[in-house]
Amino acid sequence: xxxxxxxxxxxxxxxxxxxxxxxxxxxxxFDYFPWYQQFPGKGPALLIAIRPDVSEKKEGRFTxxxxxxxxxxxxxxxxxxxxDSATYFCAASKRGGGSTLGRLxxxxxxxxxxxx
Amino acid sequence: DTGVSQNPRHKITKRGQNVxxxxxxISEHNRLYWYRQTLGQGPEFLTYFQNEAQLEKSxxxxxxxxAERPKGSFSTxxxxxxxxxxxxxxxxxxxxxxxxxxxxxxxxxxRLTVL
Numbered sequence: 001x002x003x004x005x006x007x008x009x010x011x012x013x014x015x016x017x018x019x020x021x022x023x024x025x026x027x028x029x030f031d032y033f034p035w036y037q038q039f040p041g042k043g044p045a046l047l048i049a050i051r052p053d054v055s056e057k058k059e060g061r062f063t064x065x066x067x068x069x070x071x072x073x074x075x076x077x078x079x080x081x082x083x084d085s086a087t088y089f090c091a092a093s094k095r096g097g098g099s100t101l102g103r104l105x106x107x108x109x110x111x112x113x114x115x116x
Numbered sequence: 117d118t119g120v121s122q123n124p125r126h127k128i129t130k131r132g133q134n135v136x137x138x139x140x141x142i143s144e145h146n147r148l149y150w151y152r153q154t155l156g157q158g159p160e161f162l163t164y165f166q167n168e169a170q171l172e173k174s175x176x177x178x179x180x181x182x183a184e185r186p187k188g189s190f191s192t193x194x195x196x197x198x199x200x201x202x203x204x205x206x207x208x209x210x211x212x213x214x215x216x217x218x219x220x221x222x223x224x225x226x227r228l229t230v231l
Contacts, residue, residue, distance in 0.1 A: 006158075032218045043120070043207055043222030044159065089158045093218055103149075103172070104220065106158025 003027060004092050006107025013114050019077040021110045023090035026071065030092040034104070035064065035075050038087045047088070048075070080114045087111050120223035122208050128229045129198055136194045137226040141210030147217060148191050150183055151207040152176065153225070159207055165191060166213070198230045 006023045013019045023033075034049035050057045050064040050073065057064045063076040077084055091104040121140040129135050141148050146167050151159035162181070163173045167188035177183075180198075185191040195202055205227050209220040 004158075034218070036222075041224065043209075043224045045222065046219060049218070091158070103161050103164065104159070104218075106160070108156065108158050 002108070003105040004090055004107045006090050006110060008110060009108070010111045011113070013080045013112065015080060015082060015114055015116050017080050017114075019075075019080045019084070019112055019114070021075045021088055021090070021112075022072065023074065023107050024070075024072045025092050025105075027092070027094070028071070029094045030105075032093045033064070033066065033073050034091050034093075035062075036089045036091060036106075038089065038109075044089060077112075080112075082114045082116050085112055085114050120208055120210055120221055122206075122223040122226050124226060125224065126227045126229075128231065130231050131200060132197055134194065134196045135198060135228060136192055137206050137208075137228075139191045139193070139208030139223060140189070141191070141208070142221055143189075144212070145210035145221070146188070146213050147211045148185055149209040149211075149220065150191070150193050151209065151222075153205040153207055154203075159222075162193075162206075195228070198228075200230045203228055203230045 004025050035047045036044035037047045038044040048059050048062050052068050061078045066073045087109045089109045090107040093104050123138045148165045150162040153159045161174050162177050163183050165185040168185050180196045183193045205225040207225045209222045211220050
């Protein structure tokens with residue numbers, strides 16, 4: 001059972017355009033929502049993350065929008081560049097102490113291609 | 117410190133053989149995680165250590181899998197009697213404890229191919 005559902009599976013965007021990737025979850029115990037970027041042959045790297053007490057977080061060209069009532073969150077990449085071409089994963093983890101922290105539930109990933 | 121290091125990067129083995137992967141986490145991180153990633157999927161949690169104690173194991177971690185972190189520093193993941201279904205990328209990650217526990221730094225992974 002996929003705890004975090006991600007769409008689209010692949011995305012092609014023109015240079016300078018906006019890339020939007022969406023994720024949805026069901027478990028209301030989730031309280032940390034990171035996005036990871038993965039290049040071929042590399043491990044996932046943390047890009048940006050949000051907690052449900054805010055509706056939006058922006059870091060440079062990357063923005064997370066969070067809708068707690070709809071249990072959805074999305075990644076927006078403004079002014080997309082060819083160097084942004086990678087696979088993006090949304091993830092979620094539960095609140096609480098101990099081992100629950102750090103146990104991330106990942107979406108299936110979105111392969112982004114930005115054409116020059 | 118150059119991040120999380122994993123070795124070997126690639127391993128090709130025949131079905132039935134044993135393989136071992138090593139992970140060296142970021143030195144000040146006391147938490148260490150193993151994840152598995154198959155083609156077209158996101159990483160899936162396998163197991164987790166806090167210092168040398170293995171505190172949680174996923175149902176994905178069958179009896180053929182064993183992980184250790186003997187001195188709370190590096191960790192090994194051994195797969196015995198490998199099967200073709202074990203072919204995957206095995207990712208190691210580490211994090212601090214406390215509020216930083218959610219922030220995982222991943223290694224580049226060890227890719228296993230079972231023939």
